[in-house]
Amino acid sequence: AQTVTQSQPEMSVQEAETVTLSCTYDTSENNYYLFWYKQPPSRQMILVIRQEAYKQQNATENRFSVNFQKAAKSFSLKISDSQLGDTAMYFCAFSPSTSGTYKYIFGTGTRLKVLA
Amino acid sequence: DTGVSQNPRHKITKRGQNVTFRCDPISEHNRLYWYRQTLGQGPEFLTYFQNEAQLEKSRLLSDRFSAERPKGSFSTLEIQRTEQGDSAMYLCASSSRTGSNSPLHFGNGTRLTVT
Numbered sequence: 001a002q003t004v005t006q007s008q009p010e011m012s013v014q015e016a017e018t019v020t021l022s023c024t025y026d027t028s029e030n031n032y033y034l035f036w037y038k039q040p041p042s043r044q045m046i047l048v049i050r051q052e053a054y055k056q057q058n059a060t061e062n063r064f065s066v067n068f069q070k071a072a073k074s075f076s077l078k079i080s081d082s083q084l085g086d087t088a089m090y091f092c093a094f095s096p097s098t099s100g101t102y103k104y105i106f107g108t109g110t111r112l113k114v115l116a
Numbered sequence: 117d118t119g120v121s122q123n124p125r126h127k128i129t130k131r132g133q134n135v136t137f138r139c140d141p142i143s144e145h146n147r148l149y150w151y152r153q154t155l156g157q158g159p160e161f162l163t164y165f166q167n168e169a170q171l172e173k174s175r176l177l178s179d180r181f182s183a184e185r186p187k188g189s190f191s192t193l194e195i196q197r198t199e200q201g202d203s204a205m206y207l208c209a210s211s212s213r214t215g216s217n218s219p220l221h222f223g224n225g226t227r228l229t230v231t
Contacts, residue, residue, distance in 0.1 A: 045222040106158035
């Protein structure tokens with residue numbers, strides 16, 4: 001079975017500092033996609049960043065970057081220069097691309113609070 | 117692109133009643149997903165459609181749950197004989213392009229409370 005694990009239920013960071021959120025996954029697939037989604041309080045979930053497993057280069061989107069370690073099945077999210085608007089639940093998600101299913105599997109989330 | 121729209125935003129119902137939720141995906145998206153999210157948890161996959169075909173259903177989706185996407189556009193999720201354990205946020209998401217894992221675009225969800 002494919003699973004996604006986020007071992008940090010809650011984290012906090014001072015404004016302007018850097019924080020890293022952890023995610024590990026388990027799969028026998030060789031090709032797949034990984035995502036980080038952000039869900040602000042009482043607002044809809046939005047995509048933060050996306051990584052394709054066959055690409056060795058880590059994805060970056062402005063202040064957000066990932067550390068993708070395929071052998072270790074690890075996919076962490078680094079937020080640099082944290083802002084108050086980054087306060088949200090963050091979900092790691094996995095989607096296989098070779099098994100014929102396009103189901104997305106989510107972790108349990110990390111609640112991030114950015115402190116002023 | 118008006119985004120994914122879900123109605124109603126909130127639904128309160130008594131145990132044993134039937135409820136139906138609607139999802140309107142982004143117009144050019146051919147895949148549509150339903151997820152359930154309880155407080156403090158991640159979204160749990162329920163089912164997904166490619167156009168009008170329902171391609172996969174989770175074992176979480178008991179026979180009281182049914183989803184349709186009759187013309188490959190909007191979708192409905194019906195829960196029959198609701199139970200208190202059905203109380204949750206029901207999220208709809210859509211994505212585009214067959215053959216690739218395009219990111220999901222989520223709606224605001226429908227919060228169901230079963231009393």
